[in-house]
Amino acid sequence: MTAFVLAGVQLRPVLGDVAANLVSSTFWIREAAARGAKLVVLPEAASAGYMFADRAEAARYAEPIPGGPTTAGWAALAAELDLWIVGGVTERDGDRVYNSALFVGPDGLVGTFRKAHLWNDEQRVYDRNTDGFPVFDTPLGRIGVGICYDAWFPETFRSAALQGADLVVLPSNWVPVPNQPADGPAMAHLMCMTGAHSNQCFVAGISRIGVERGQEFVGRSVLVGPDGWPLAGPASADREELVTAEVDLIGTRGERRDNPFNQPLADRRPDLYAR
Structure with missing residues:
Protein backbone atom coordinates (compact mmCIF):
# COMPACT_ATOMS: atom_id res chain seq x y z
CA MET A 1 0.00 0.00 0.00
CA THR A 2 1.37 3.43 -0.86
CA ALA A 3 -0.90 6.50 -0.83
CA PHE A 4 -3.84 6.43 1.58
CA VAL A 5 -6.15 8.81 3.44
CA LEU A 6 -5.07 9.80 6.95
CA ALA A 7 -7.89 11.10 9.15
CA GLY A 8 -7.99 12.86 12.49
CA VAL A 9 -11.16 12.86 14.58
CA GLN A 10 -11.69 15.98 16.66
CA LEU A 11 -14.40 15.23 19.21
CA ARG A 12 -15.72 16.00 22.71
CA PRO A 13 -15.39 13.03 25.10
CA VAL A 14 -17.68 12.79 28.13
CA LEU A 15 -15.88 12.50 31.46
CA GLY A 16 -16.39 9.08 33.00
CA ASP A 17 -18.75 7.70 30.33
CA VAL A 18 -16.79 5.02 28.50
CA ALA A 19 -19.89 3.63 26.76
CA ALA A 20 -20.98 7.03 25.40
CA ASN A 21 -17.47 7.81 24.23
CA LEU A 22 -17.27 4.51 22.38
CA VAL A 23 -20.55 5.35 20.61
CA SER A 24 -19.23 8.79 19.64
CA SER A 25 -15.85 7.56 18.44
CA THR A 26 -17.53 4.76 16.50
CA PHE A 27 -19.67 7.28 14.63
CA TRP A 28 -16.65 9.36 13.63
CA ILE A 29 -14.49 6.36 12.72
CA ARG A 30 -17.26 5.24 10.36
CA GLU A 31 -17.44 8.75 8.92
CA ALA A 32 -13.70 8.67 8.33
CA ALA A 33 -13.94 5.28 6.67
CA ALA A 34 -16.68 6.63 4.39
CA ARG A 35 -14.17 9.24 3.23
CA GLY A 36 -11.69 6.49 2.42
CA ALA A 37 -9.52 6.70 5.55
CA LYS A 38 -7.10 3.86 6.26
CA LEU A 39 -5.63 5.35 9.45
CA VAL A 40 -7.81 7.19 11.96
CA VAL A 41 -6.35 9.13 14.90
CA LEU A 42 -8.48 10.18 17.90
CA PRO A 43 -7.64 12.57 20.76
CA GLU A 44 -5.90 11.87 24.03
CA ALA A 45 -8.10 10.36 26.76
CA ALA A 46 -10.86 9.63 24.25
CA SER A 47 -12.12 6.62 26.19
CA ALA A 48 -13.07 8.27 29.48
CA GLY A 49 -12.28 11.98 29.44
CA TYR A 50 -9.39 13.76 31.07
CA MET A 51 -10.02 15.96 34.11
CA PHE A 52 -9.97 13.31 36.82
CA ALA A 53 -9.94 14.63 40.38
CA ASP A 54 -7.28 12.16 41.47
CA ARG A 55 -5.67 8.81 40.76
CA ALA A 56 -8.56 6.87 42.32
CA GLU A 57 -11.08 8.45 39.95
CA ALA A 58 -8.85 7.76 36.95
CA ALA A 59 -8.50 4.13 38.05
CA ARG A 60 -12.29 3.82 38.28
CA TYR A 61 -12.65 4.48 34.56
CA ALA A 62 -9.43 2.85 33.41
CA GLU A 63 -9.45 -0.38 31.42
CA PRO A 64 -6.94 -3.08 30.55
CA ILE A 65 -5.30 -3.24 27.12
CA PRO A 66 -6.28 -5.64 25.70
CA GLY A 67 -9.46 -6.78 27.43
CA GLY A 68 -11.27 -3.48 27.87
CA PRO A 69 -14.38 -2.26 26.05
CA ILE A 85 -7.00 3.27 14.65
CA VAL A 86 -4.92 5.14 17.24
CA GLY A 87 -6.66 6.81 20.17
CA GLY A 88 -6.25 7.80 23.79
CA VAL A 89 -7.29 5.33 26.48
CA THR A 90 -7.06 5.53 30.27
CA GLU A 91 -5.24 2.25 30.89
CA ARG A 92 -5.13 0.02 33.98
CA ASP A 93 -2.33 -2.53 34.33
CA GLY A 94 -2.55 -4.19 37.72
CA ASP A 95 -2.36 -1.37 40.25
CA ARG A 96 -0.82 1.01 37.73
CA VAL A 97 -2.74 3.66 35.76
CA TYR A 98 -1.47 5.15 32.50
CA ASN A 99 -2.44 7.87 30.07
CA SER A 100 -2.07 5.67 27.00
CA ALA A 101 -2.66 5.47 23.28
CA LEU A 102 -4.05 2.26 21.85
CA PHE A 103 -3.13 1.14 18.31
CA VAL A 104 -5.32 -1.45 16.58
CA GLY A 105 -5.53 -2.72 13.01
CA PRO A 106 -7.53 -5.18 10.94
CA ASP A 107 -5.78 -8.08 12.67
CA GLY A 108 -6.18 -6.78 16.21
CA LEU A 109 -3.92 -5.02 18.69
CA VAL A 110 -0.80 -3.51 17.14
CA GLY A 111 0.58 -2.00 20.34
CA THR A 112 0.26 0.49 23.17
CA PHE A 113 2.13 3.70 23.97
CA ARG A 114 2.13 5.19 27.46
CA LYS A 115 2.63 8.94 27.83
CA ALA A 116 6.26 9.70 28.56
CA TYR A 126 -0.63 8.49 36.25
CA ASP A 127 2.36 6.19 36.25
CA ARG A 128 5.22 7.01 33.89
CA ASN A 129 6.19 5.33 30.65
CA THR A 130 9.29 3.18 31.17
CA ASP A 131 9.28 1.55 27.72
CA GLY A 132 10.50 4.43 25.53
CA PHE A 133 9.13 5.36 22.12
CA PRO A 134 8.20 2.29 20.07
CA VAL A 135 7.72 2.51 16.31
CA PHE A 136 5.15 0.15 14.82
CA ASP A 137 5.71 -1.39 11.41
CA THR A 138 2.46 -1.56 9.41
CA PRO A 139 1.50 -1.93 5.73
CA LEU A 140 0.88 1.84 5.77
CA GLY A 141 4.40 2.64 6.94
CA ARG A 142 6.37 2.88 10.17
CA ILE A 143 4.34 4.77 12.77
CA GLY A 144 5.53 6.32 16.01
CA VAL A 145 3.25 7.57 18.78
CA GLY A 146 3.40 10.37 21.34
CA ILE A 147 0.70 11.96 23.48
CA CYS A 148 0.10 15.74 23.68
CA TYR A 149 2.85 17.15 25.96
CA ASP A 150 5.32 14.65 24.48
CA ALA A 151 5.39 16.96 21.43
CA TRP A 152 7.06 19.66 23.56
CA PHE A 153 10.18 17.47 23.72
CA PRO A 154 12.26 17.08 20.54
CA GLU A 155 13.41 13.70 21.81
CA THR A 156 9.93 12.33 21.11
CA PHE A 157 10.18 12.97 17.38
CA ARG A 158 13.88 12.19 17.14
CA SER A 159 13.54 8.87 19.01
CA ALA A 160 10.88 7.80 16.52
CA VAL A 175 -5.29 23.69 26.15
CA PRO A 176 -4.90 27.48 25.82
CA VAL A 177 -1.28 28.67 26.10
CA PRO A 178 -0.73 31.90 28.11
CA ASN A 179 0.05 34.96 25.97
CA GLN A 180 -0.91 33.14 22.77
CA PRO A 181 -1.39 35.79 20.05
CA ALA A 182 -4.90 35.64 18.64
CA ASP A 183 -3.67 36.02 15.07
CA GLY A 184 -0.85 33.46 15.22
CA PRO A 185 -0.60 29.68 15.03
CA ALA A 186 -1.24 27.66 18.17
CA MET A 187 1.88 26.69 20.08
CA ALA A 188 0.98 23.05 19.46
CA HIS A 189 1.04 23.67 15.71
CA LEU A 190 4.58 25.01 15.97
CA MET A 191 5.65 21.91 17.87
CA CYS A 192 4.10 19.60 15.27
CA MET A 193 5.52 21.58 12.36
CA THR A 194 9.03 21.73 13.82
CA GLY A 195 8.98 18.05 14.72
CA ALA A 196 7.92 17.12 11.21
CA HIS A 197 10.48 19.34 9.46
CA SER A 198 13.40 18.44 11.74
CA ASN A 199 12.76 14.72 11.43
CA GLN A 200 11.57 14.42 7.82
CA CYS A 201 8.34 12.70 8.82
CA PHE A 202 4.61 13.30 8.73
CA VAL A 203 2.90 14.37 11.98
CA ALA A 204 -0.76 14.11 13.04
CA GLY A 205 -1.68 16.27 16.03
CA ILE A 206 -5.30 15.49 16.90
CA SER A 207 -6.93 17.33 19.78
CA ARG A 208 -10.33 17.57 21.46
CA ILE A 209 -12.83 20.36 22.07
CA GLY A 210 -15.11 21.41 24.91
CA VAL A 211 -14.80 22.36 28.56
CA GLU A 212 -14.37 19.72 31.24
CA ARG A 213 -14.49 20.67 34.94
CA GLY A 214 -13.52 24.20 34.01
CA GLN A 215 -10.66 23.26 31.70
CA GLU A 216 -11.00 24.52 28.13
CA PHE A 217 -9.68 22.50 25.20
CA VAL A 218 -8.83 24.31 21.99
CA GLY A 219 -9.29 21.73 19.21
CA ARG A 220 -7.49 23.00 16.09
CA SER A 221 -6.25 19.56 15.04
CA VAL A 222 -3.69 19.51 12.24
CA LEU A 223 -1.96 17.14 9.82
CA VAL A 224 1.57 18.15 8.85
CA GLY A 225 3.79 17.07 5.96
CA PRO A 226 7.48 16.22 6.24
CA ASP A 227 8.43 19.68 4.98
CA GLY A 228 6.84 21.11 8.13
CA TRP A 229 3.82 22.71 6.46
CA PRO A 230 0.20 21.73 7.26
CA LEU A 231 -1.53 19.36 4.85
CA ALA A 232 -4.95 19.72 6.50
CA GLY A 233 -6.31 21.94 9.24
CA PRO A 234 -6.10 23.48 11.59
CA ALA A 235 -9.61 22.41 12.46
CA SER A 236 -12.01 24.66 14.34
CA ALA A 237 -11.71 25.43 18.04
CA ASP A 238 -15.22 24.32 18.94
CA ARG A 239 -16.67 21.71 16.54
CA GLU A 240 -16.51 17.95 16.28
CA GLU A 241 -15.11 17.28 12.83
CA LEU A 242 -12.63 15.38 10.68
CA VAL A 243 -9.35 16.53 9.19
CA THR A 244 -8.12 14.41 6.30
CA ALA A 245 -5.25 14.30 3.85
CA GLU A 246 -3.85 11.81 1.36
CA VAL A 247 -0.34 10.76 2.37
CA ASP A 248 2.24 8.31 1.07
CA LEU A 249 4.49 7.27 3.94
CA ILE A 250 6.38 4.52 2.12
CA GLY A 251 6.56 6.00 -1.36
CA THR A 252 8.08 9.28 -0.13
CA ARG A 253 10.91 7.77 1.89
CA GLY A 254 13.55 8.39 -0.74
CA GLU A 255 12.40 11.93 -1.40
CA ARG A 256 12.23 12.74 2.31
CA ARG A 257 15.52 11.19 3.38
CA ASP A 258 17.69 12.02 0.33
CA ASN A 259 16.70 15.66 0.00
CA PRO A 260 19.86 17.46 -1.24
CA PHE A 261 18.74 20.73 0.34
CA ASN A 262 18.88 19.52 3.95
CA GLN A 263 19.02 16.18 5.72
CA PRO A 264 18.44 16.78 9.44
CA LEU A 265 18.85 13.08 10.21
CA ALA A 266 21.83 12.27 7.99
CA ASP A 267 23.65 15.49 8.92
CA ARG A 268 23.52 14.92 12.69
CA ARG A 269 26.75 15.23 14.71
CA PRO A 270 26.35 12.77 17.62
CA ASP A 271 30.11 13.03 18.24
CA LEU A 272 29.56 16.58 19.48
CA TYR A 273 26.30 16.28 21.37
CA ALA A 274 27.59 14.53 24.48
CA ARG A 275 29.98 17.42 25.10
Missing part, protein backbone atom coordinates in the same frame (compact mmCIF):
# COMPACT_ATOMS: atom_id res chain seq x y z
CA THR A 70 -12.56 0.41 24.06
CA THR A 71 -9.96 -2.04 22.76
CA ALA A 72 -12.70 -4.48 21.81
CA GLY A 73 -14.86 -1.82 20.13
CA TRP A 74 -12.08 -0.20 18.13
CA ALA A 75 -10.56 -3.55 17.17
CA ALA A 76 -13.92 -4.74 15.85
CA LEU A 77 -14.26 -1.57 13.79
CA ALA A 78 -10.72 -1.90 12.45
CA ALA A 79 -11.45 -5.46 11.32
CA GLU A 80 -14.83 -4.59 9.80
CA LEU A 81 -13.65 -1.45 8.00
CA ASP A 82 -10.14 -2.68 7.14
CA LEU A 83 -8.31 0.24 8.71
CA TRP A 84 -6.02 1.21 11.59
CA HIS A 117 6.13 13.33 29.70
CA LEU A 118 3.43 13.91 32.31
CA TRP A 119 2.00 17.42 32.35
CA ASN A 120 0.87 19.36 35.41
CA ASP A 121 -1.46 17.28 37.64
CA GLU A 122 -0.93 14.18 35.51
CA GLN A 123 2.15 13.58 37.64
CA ARG A 124 -0.01 12.67 40.62
CA VAL A 125 -2.61 10.73 38.61
CA ALA A 161 12.76 9.15 13.49
CA LEU A 162 15.96 7.32 14.38
CA GLN A 163 13.91 4.12 14.32
CA GLY A 164 12.70 4.93 10.82
CA ALA A 165 9.30 6.42 11.64
CA ASP A 166 7.46 7.78 8.61
CA LEU A 167 4.69 9.31 10.72
CA VAL A 168 4.34 10.37 14.34
CA VAL A 169 0.76 10.48 15.61
CA LEU A 170 -0.09 12.62 18.64
CA PRO A 171 -3.46 12.04 20.31
CA SER A 172 -3.76 15.30 22.28
CA ASN A 173 -5.83 17.46 24.60
CA TRP A 174 -4.43 20.89 23.75
Whole structure:
Protein backbone atom coordinates (compact mmCIF):
# COMPACT_ATOMS: atom_id res chain seq x y z
CA MET A 1 0.00 0.00 0.00
CA THR A 2 1.37 3.43 -0.86
CA ALA A 3 -0.90 6.50 -0.83
CA PHE A 4 -3.84 6.43 1.58
CA VAL A 5 -6.15 8.81 3.44
CA LEU A 6 -5.07 9.80 6.95
CA ALA A 7 -7.89 11.10 9.15
CA GLY A 8 -7.99 12.86 12.49
CA VAL A 9 -11.16 12.86 14.58
CA GLN A 10 -11.69 15.98 16.66
CA LEU A 11 -14.40 15.23 19.21
CA ARG A 12 -15.72 16.00 22.71
CA PRO A 13 -15.39 13.03 25.10
CA VAL A 14 -17.68 12.79 28.13
CA LEU A 15 -15.88 12.50 31.46
CA GLY A 16 -16.39 9.08 33.00
CA ASP A 17 -18.75 7.70 30.33
CA VAL A 18 -16.79 5.02 28.50
CA ALA A 19 -19.89 3.63 26.76
CA ALA A 20 -20.98 7.03 25.40
CA ASN A 21 -17.47 7.81 24.23
CA LEU A 22 -17.27 4.51 22.38
CA VAL A 23 -20.55 5.35 20.61
CA SER A 24 -19.23 8.79 19.64
CA SER A 25 -15.85 7.56 18.44
CA THR A 26 -17.53 4.76 16.50
CA PHE A 27 -19.67 7.28 14.63
CA TRP A 28 -16.65 9.36 13.63
CA ILE A 29 -14.49 6.36 12.72
CA ARG A 30 -17.26 5.24 10.36
CA GLU A 31 -17.44 8.75 8.92
CA ALA A 32 -13.70 8.67 8.33
CA ALA A 33 -13.94 5.28 6.67
CA ALA A 34 -16.68 6.63 4.39
CA ARG A 35 -14.17 9.24 3.23
CA GLY A 36 -11.69 6.49 2.42
CA ALA A 37 -9.52 6.70 5.55
CA LYS A 38 -7.10 3.86 6.26
CA LEU A 39 -5.63 5.35 9.45
CA VAL A 40 -7.81 7.19 11.96
CA VAL A 41 -6.35 9.13 14.90
CA LEU A 42 -8.48 10.18 17.90
CA PRO A 43 -7.64 12.57 20.76
CA GLU A 44 -5.90 11.87 24.03
CA ALA A 45 -8.10 10.36 26.76
CA ALA A 46 -10.86 9.63 24.25
CA SER A 47 -12.12 6.62 26.19
CA ALA A 48 -13.07 8.27 29.48
CA GLY A 49 -12.28 11.98 29.44
CA TYR A 50 -9.39 13.76 31.07
CA MET A 51 -10.02 15.96 34.11
CA PHE A 52 -9.97 13.31 36.82
CA ALA A 53 -9.94 14.63 40.38
CA ASP A 54 -7.28 12.16 41.47
CA ARG A 55 -5.67 8.81 40.76
CA ALA A 56 -8.56 6.87 42.32
CA GLU A 57 -11.08 8.45 39.95
CA ALA A 58 -8.85 7.76 36.95
CA ALA A 59 -8.50 4.13 38.05
CA ARG A 60 -12.29 3.82 38.28
CA TYR A 61 -12.65 4.48 34.56
CA ALA A 62 -9.43 2.85 33.41
CA GLU A 63 -9.45 -0.38 31.42
CA PRO A 64 -6.94 -3.08 30.55
CA ILE A 65 -5.30 -3.24 27.12
CA PRO A 66 -6.28 -5.64 25.70
CA GLY A 67 -9.46 -6.78 27.43
CA GLY A 68 -11.27 -3.48 27.87
CA PRO A 69 -14.38 -2.26 26.05
CA THR A 70 -12.56 0.41 24.06
CA THR A 71 -9.96 -2.04 22.76
CA ALA A 72 -12.70 -4.48 21.81
CA GLY A 73 -14.86 -1.82 20.13
CA TRP A 74 -12.08 -0.20 18.13
CA ALA A 75 -10.56 -3.55 17.17
CA ALA A 76 -13.92 -4.74 15.85
CA LEU A 77 -14.26 -1.57 13.79
CA ALA A 78 -10.72 -1.90 12.45
CA ALA A 79 -11.45 -5.46 11.32
CA GLU A 80 -14.83 -4.59 9.80
CA LEU A 81 -13.65 -1.45 8.00
CA ASP A 82 -10.14 -2.68 7.14
CA LEU A 83 -8.31 0.24 8.71
CA TRP A 84 -6.02 1.21 11.59
CA ILE A 85 -7.00 3.27 14.65
CA VAL A 86 -4.92 5.14 17.24
CA GLY A 87 -6.66 6.81 20.17
CA GLY A 88 -6.25 7.80 23.79
CA VAL A 89 -7.29 5.33 26.48
CA THR A 90 -7.06 5.53 30.27
CA GLU A 91 -5.24 2.25 30.89
CA ARG A 92 -5.13 0.02 33.98
CA ASP A 93 -2.33 -2.53 34.33
CA GLY A 94 -2.55 -4.19 37.72
CA ASP A 95 -2.36 -1.37 40.25
CA ARG A 96 -0.82 1.01 37.73
CA VAL A 97 -2.74 3.66 35.76
CA TYR A 98 -1.47 5.15 32.50
CA ASN A 99 -2.44 7.87 30.07
CA SER A 100 -2.07 5.67 27.00
CA ALA A 101 -2.66 5.47 23.28
CA LEU A 102 -4.05 2.26 21.85
CA PHE A 103 -3.13 1.14 18.31
CA VAL A 104 -5.32 -1.45 16.58
CA GLY A 105 -5.53 -2.72 13.01
CA PRO A 106 -7.53 -5.18 10.94
CA ASP A 107 -5.78 -8.08 12.67
CA GLY A 108 -6.18 -6.78 16.21
CA LEU A 109 -3.92 -5.02 18.69
CA VAL A 110 -0.80 -3.51 17.14
CA GLY A 111 0.58 -2.00 20.34
CA THR A 112 0.26 0.49 23.17
CA PHE A 113 2.13 3.70 23.97
CA ARG A 114 2.13 5.19 27.46
CA LYS A 115 2.63 8.94 27.83
CA ALA A 116 6.26 9.70 28.56
CA HIS A 117 6.13 13.33 29.70
CA LEU A 118 3.43 13.91 32.31
CA TRP A 119 2.00 17.42 32.35
CA ASN A 120 0.87 19.36 35.41
CA ASP A 121 -1.46 17.28 37.64
CA GLU A 122 -0.93 14.18 35.51
CA GLN A 123 2.15 13.58 37.64
CA ARG A 124 -0.01 12.67 40.62
CA VAL A 125 -2.61 10.73 38.61
CA TYR A 126 -0.63 8.49 36.25
CA ASP A 127 2.36 6.19 36.25
CA ARG A 128 5.22 7.01 33.89
CA ASN A 129 6.19 5.33 30.65
CA THR A 130 9.29 3.18 31.17
CA ASP A 131 9.28 1.55 27.72
CA GLY A 132 10.50 4.43 25.53
CA PHE A 133 9.13 5.36 22.12
CA PRO A 134 8.20 2.29 20.07
CA VAL A 135 7.72 2.51 16.31
CA PHE A 136 5.15 0.15 14.82
CA ASP A 137 5.71 -1.39 11.41
CA THR A 138 2.46 -1.56 9.41
CA PRO A 139 1.50 -1.93 5.73
CA LEU A 140 0.88 1.84 5.77
CA GLY A 141 4.40 2.64 6.94
CA ARG A 142 6.37 2.88 10.17
CA ILE A 143 4.34 4.77 12.77
CA GLY A 144 5.53 6.32 16.01
CA VAL A 145 3.25 7.57 18.78
CA GLY A 146 3.40 10.37 21.34
CA ILE A 147 0.70 11.96 23.48
CA CYS A 148 0.10 15.74 23.68
CA TYR A 149 2.85 17.15 25.96
CA ASP A 150 5.32 14.65 24.48
CA ALA A 151 5.39 16.96 21.43
CA TRP A 152 7.06 19.66 23.56
CA PHE A 153 10.18 17.47 23.72
CA PRO A 154 12.26 17.08 20.54
CA GLU A 155 13.41 13.70 21.81
CA THR A 156 9.93 12.33 21.11
CA PHE A 157 10.18 12.97 17.38
CA ARG A 158 13.88 12.19 17.14
CA SER A 159 13.54 8.87 19.01
CA ALA A 160 10.88 7.80 16.52
CA ALA A 161 12.76 9.15 13.49
CA LEU A 162 15.96 7.32 14.38
CA GLN A 163 13.91 4.12 14.32
CA GLY A 164 12.70 4.93 10.82
CA ALA A 165 9.30 6.42 11.64
CA ASP A 166 7.46 7.78 8.61
CA LEU A 167 4.69 9.31 10.72
CA VAL A 168 4.34 10.37 14.34
CA VAL A 169 0.76 10.48 15.61
CA LEU A 170 -0.09 12.62 18.64
CA PRO A 171 -3.46 12.04 20.31
CA SER A 172 -3.76 15.30 22.28
CA ASN A 173 -5.83 17.46 24.60
CA TRP A 174 -4.43 20.89 23.75
CA VAL A 175 -5.29 23.69 26.15
CA PRO A 176 -4.90 27.48 25.82
CA VAL A 177 -1.28 28.67 26.10
CA PRO A 178 -0.73 31.90 28.11
CA ASN A 179 0.05 34.96 25.97
CA GLN A 180 -0.91 33.14 22.77
CA PRO A 181 -1.39 35.79 20.05
CA ALA A 182 -4.90 35.64 18.64
CA ASP A 183 -3.67 36.02 15.07
CA GLY A 184 -0.85 33.46 15.22
CA PRO A 185 -0.60 29.68 15.03
CA ALA A 186 -1.24 27.66 18.17
CA MET A 187 1.88 26.69 20.08
CA ALA A 188 0.98 23.05 19.46
CA HIS A 189 1.04 23.67 15.71
CA LEU A 190 4.58 25.01 15.97
CA MET A 191 5.65 21.91 17.87
CA CYS A 192 4.10 19.60 15.27
CA MET A 193 5.52 21.58 12.36
CA THR A 194 9.03 21.73 13.82
CA GLY A 195 8.98 18.05 14.72
CA ALA A 196 7.92 17.12 11.21
CA HIS A 197 10.48 19.34 9.46
CA SER A 198 13.40 18.44 11.74
CA ASN A 199 12.76 14.72 11.43
CA GLN A 200 11.57 14.42 7.82
CA CYS A 201 8.34 12.70 8.82
CA PHE A 202 4.61 13.30 8.73
CA VAL A 203 2.90 14.37 11.98
CA ALA A 204 -0.76 14.11 13.04
CA GLY A 205 -1.68 16.27 16.03
CA ILE A 206 -5.30 15.49 16.90
CA SER A 207 -6.93 17.33 19.78
CA ARG A 208 -10.33 17.57 21.46
CA ILE A 209 -12.83 20.36 22.07
CA GLY A 210 -15.11 21.41 24.91
CA VAL A 211 -14.80 22.36 28.56
CA GLU A 212 -14.37 19.72 31.24
CA ARG A 213 -14.49 20.67 34.94
CA GLY A 214 -13.52 24.20 34.01
CA GLN A 215 -10.66 23.26 31.70
CA GLU A 216 -11.00 24.52 28.13
CA PHE A 217 -9.68 22.50 25.20
CA VAL A 218 -8.83 24.31 21.99
CA GLY A 219 -9.29 21.73 19.21
CA ARG A 220 -7.49 23.00 16.09
CA SER A 221 -6.25 19.56 15.04
CA VAL A 222 -3.69 19.51 12.24
CA LEU A 223 -1.96 17.14 9.82
CA VAL A 224 1.57 18.15 8.85
CA GLY A 225 3.79 17.07 5.96
CA PRO A 226 7.48 16.22 6.24
CA ASP A 227 8.43 19.68 4.98
CA GLY A 228 6.84 21.11 8.13
CA TRP A 229 3.82 22.71 6.46
CA PRO A 230 0.20 21.73 7.26
CA LEU A 231 -1.53 19.36 4.85
CA ALA A 232 -4.95 19.72 6.50
CA GLY A 233 -6.31 21.94 9.24
CA PRO A 234 -6.10 23.48 11.59
CA ALA A 235 -9.61 22.41 12.46
CA SER A 236 -12.01 24.66 14.34
CA ALA A 237 -11.71 25.43 18.04
CA ASP A 238 -15.22 24.32 18.94
CA ARG A 239 -16.67 21.71 16.54
CA GLU A 240 -16.51 17.95 16.28
CA GLU A 241 -15.11 17.28 12.83
CA LEU A 242 -12.63 15.38 10.68
CA VAL A 243 -9.35 16.53 9.19
CA THR A 244 -8.12 14.41 6.30
CA ALA A 245 -5.25 14.30 3.85
CA GLU A 246 -3.85 11.81 1.36
CA VAL A 247 -0.34 10.76 2.37
CA ASP A 248 2.24 8.31 1.07
CA LEU A 249 4.49 7.27 3.94
CA ILE A 250 6.38 4.52 2.12
CA GLY A 251 6.56 6.00 -1.36
CA THR A 252 8.08 9.28 -0.13
CA ARG A 253 10.91 7.77 1.89
CA GLY A 254 13.55 8.39 -0.74
CA GLU A 255 12.40 11.93 -1.40
CA ARG A 256 12.23 12.74 2.31
CA ARG A 257 15.52 11.19 3.38
CA ASP A 258 17.69 12.02 0.33
CA ASN A 259 16.70 15.66 0.00
CA PRO A 260 19.86 17.46 -1.24
CA PHE A 261 18.74 20.73 0.34
CA ASN A 262 18.88 19.52 3.95
CA GLN A 263 19.02 16.18 5.72
CA PRO A 264 18.44 16.78 9.44
CA LEU A 265 18.85 13.08 10.21
CA ALA A 266 21.83 12.27 7.99
CA ASP A 267 23.65 15.49 8.92
CA ARG A 268 23.52 14.92 12.69
CA ARG A 269 26.75 15.23 14.71
CA PRO A 270 26.35 12.77 17.62
CA ASP A 271 30.11 13.03 18.24
CA LEU A 272 29.56 16.58 19.48
CA TYR A 273 26.30 16.28 21.37
CA ALA A 274 27.59 14.53 24.48
CA ARG A 275 29.98 17.42 25.10
